[in-house]
Amino acid sequence: MTIMLRVEARRHAASGVLELELASPDGTLLPAWEPGAHIDVRVGDGEYRQYSLCGPPGSRQAWRIAVLREPDGRGGSQWLHDAVNTGDTLEIRGPRNHFRLETAPRYLFIAGGIGITPILPMLAAAESAGAGWNLVYGGRSRETMAFRDELARYGDRVQIRPQDESGLLELEPLLRGISPETRVYCCGPEALLDAVERLAEEFEVGSLHTERFRPQPLEDARPAGAFEVELASTGTVLEVPAERSVLSVVEAAGVDVLSSCAEGTCGTCETRVLAGEIDHRDSILDEGQRAGGDRMMICVSRCLGARLVLDL
Incomplete structure (x- = not known):
């Protein structure tokens, strides 16, 4: 669903971070x-x-x-920082959620930089539910770490760890011996996510949830090959060559599919799979969701066999 929202306020959240408040014009x-x-x-x-x-x-x-200015990005963040003012209208799609907070008696939240944004409402939800929780929040410096004033109300359950003061986050003491009922949520730069995932595997952490801003490198990915996709609504069969994505092929055939990142990180193009074996190449679905075999991100994922039947 697409809606038009007005910028009700814009604020300086931290060095290089713009906070926007959006509401319906009516x-x-x-x-x-x-x-x-x-x-x-x-x-x-x-x-x-x-x-x-x-x-x-x-x-x-x-x-x-909250929008981090990324000088080396694709230009979207700079446009929001420089061209959008209070009273302007923005086109919005969503919301969608692939980083859902699951019910648990206790949580460990780990945030790096702008990765604090999805964590903030999780803290409030955990607090409201009466769950135990702690947050460790790292950044380059205090000046670059958004929402520190809001976090101050939680007292010593929040650890602020600027890199220029205390170095890189010490993750091993956080994850070693963590209780089985604790769910771990982490969002931030790729290096932080990689380190958390590596230690979580080493220490057999039972429940780790991560959200990525950039695609996760594929390890041991098989070479892309050609295959077919069948569109269940019409029975149309399309060939997907090795050098093209499912998304590009179905769009060229006139199928209207929502998409955005084209990198397997946002979940916009998630499509139900009715038959066929999926070669998952996204950075969103966890192992349990992949094992279900009933959904895929058609911007990057492919087929392990000869044909996929899609709910399109």
């Missing part, structure tokens, strides 16, 4: 959402960028996002 309530959700924002080049909702959990009067 005061209509916004769609419901849960912690971990993100929205797609159409930027100046006509493409969409993904930003986590970081306001009060479930708020429907207004949504809040």
Whole structure:
């Protein structure tokens, strides 16, 4: 669903981080959402960028996002920083959630830099549920770490660890011997996620949830080959060559499919699979979801056999 939202406020959240508050121009309530959700924002080049909702959990009067200026990015963040002002209207899709907070008696949250954004409403939800939790939040410096003032109300359950003061986050003491009932949620730079995943495997952490801003490198990926996709609604069979994605092939055939990142990180193009074996290449689905064999991100994932039947 696409909606038009007005920028009600813009604030300086940290060095290089812009906070935007979005609301319906006519005061209509916004769609419901849960912690971990993100929205797609159409930027100046006509493409969409993904930003986590970081306001009060479930708020429907207004949504809040925080945008890190990325000078070496694709230009979307710079456009939002430089060209968007209070009163402007933005085209929004979503929300969607592939980083959902699951019920647990205890949580460990680990955030790096702008990765604090999906974690913020999770803290409020965990607090409201009466769960035990702790947050370790790292960044380059205090000046670059957004929402420190908001986090201060949680006292010593929040550890602020600027790299220029205390070095890299010490992850091993956090994850070694963690209780089985503790769910771990981590969002941040790729190096942080890789380190957390490596230690979680080493220490047999039972429940780790991560969200990536960039695609995870594929290890031992088999060479891409050609295969067929069948569109269940019409019975049309399309060939997907080795050098093209399922998404590009179905779009060329006139099928209207929502998509955004084209990297397997946002989940916009998630499609139900009715038959066939999937070669998952996304950075979203966990092992249990992949084992289900009933969904795929058609921008990057492929087929392990000869044909996939898609719910399109």
